[in-house]
Amino acid sequence: MKVIAIAAFDEARVIGKDGELPWKIPEDFRHFASLTKGHTVLMGRKTYESLPPAFRPLPQRCNVVVTRNVQSLANEDGILLRSCPRGFIEDCRSGKEALQSDVLWVIGGEEIYRVTKDLWDAAEITRVQGRHEGDAFFPEFEDDFTLERQEQHDGFSFETFVRTA
Numbered sequence: 302m303k304v305i306a307i308a309a310f311d312e313a314r315v316i317g318k319d320g321e322l323p324w325k326i327p328e329d330f331r332h333f334a335s336l337t338k339g340h341t342v343l344m345g346r347k348t349y350e351s352l353p354p355a356f357r358p359l360p361q362r363c364n365v366v367v368t369r370n371v372q373s374l375a376n377e378d379g380i381l382l383r384s385c386p387r388g389f390i391e392d393c394r395s396g397k398e399a400l401q402s403d404v405l406w407v408i409g410g411e412e413i414y415r416v417t418k419d420l421w422d423a424a425e426i427t428r429v430q431g432r433h434e435g436d437a438f439f440p441e442f443e444d445d446f447t448l449e450r451q452e453q454h455d456g457f458s459f460e461t462f463v464r465t466a
């Protein structure tokens with residue numbers, strides 16, 4: 302089983318502002334969907350609530366949402382609620398939690414990236430050109446990873462990092 306983080310961040314490592322993405326890049330939405338569909342996605346409660354209603358829960362994926370207050374989302378349909386992001390990943394590795402596939406995608410936001418980053422096997426990054434105003438950021442992770450693939454597009458690039466052995 303592999304744990305892969307997926308995120309888009311800009312030159313200031315900004316990922317979000319006021320609970321939303323600071324940019325609209327349709328190609329990145331398609332990239333995100335094509336990589337994550339058919340798999341389990343792990344996210345923080347704030348990221349879940351930031352999804353547009355039509356994409357909440359994210360279709361064709363098993364949506365796992367972490368919160369310290371599972372009662373707050375108890376009436377939401379179609380999601381699995383968990384109270385510990387690291388515990389969830391460890392339970393997936395041990396087989397205690399059953400996954401939809403052999404990949405678990407960590408889809409954010411900042412808090413969830415920060416507490417899980419030492420458990421990632423790889424990271425799929427969309428590096429957005431420019432600097433945006435933001436209040437949520439992607440943590441430094443590059444020191445432990447190797448850039449394996451880079452695909453340049455107009456205004457952004459897709460980058461695949463794998464953990465350095």
Ligand SMILES: NC(=O)c1ccc[n+]([C@@H]2O[C@H](COP(=O)([O-])OP(=O)(O)OC[C@H]3O[C@@H](n4cnc5c(N)ncnc54)[C@H](OP(=O)(O)O)[C@@H]3O)[C@@H](O)[C@H]2O)c1
Nearest residue numbers: 308309317320321345346347348368369409410411412413
């Ligand atoms: N650019 C991108 O790729 C990308 C991807 C995802 C999100 N985002 C952006 O990131 C921002 C949201 O990030 P965020 O850091 O504010 O929020 P977040 O990580 O999405 O969610 C934080 C919440 O997760 C729960 N949580 C966090 N750590 C936990 C732990 N150790 N145990 C149990 N529950 C825990 C808590 O929920 P409770 O408060 O309910 O306890 C906490 O308030 C938004 O602006 C969003 O648009 C951007």
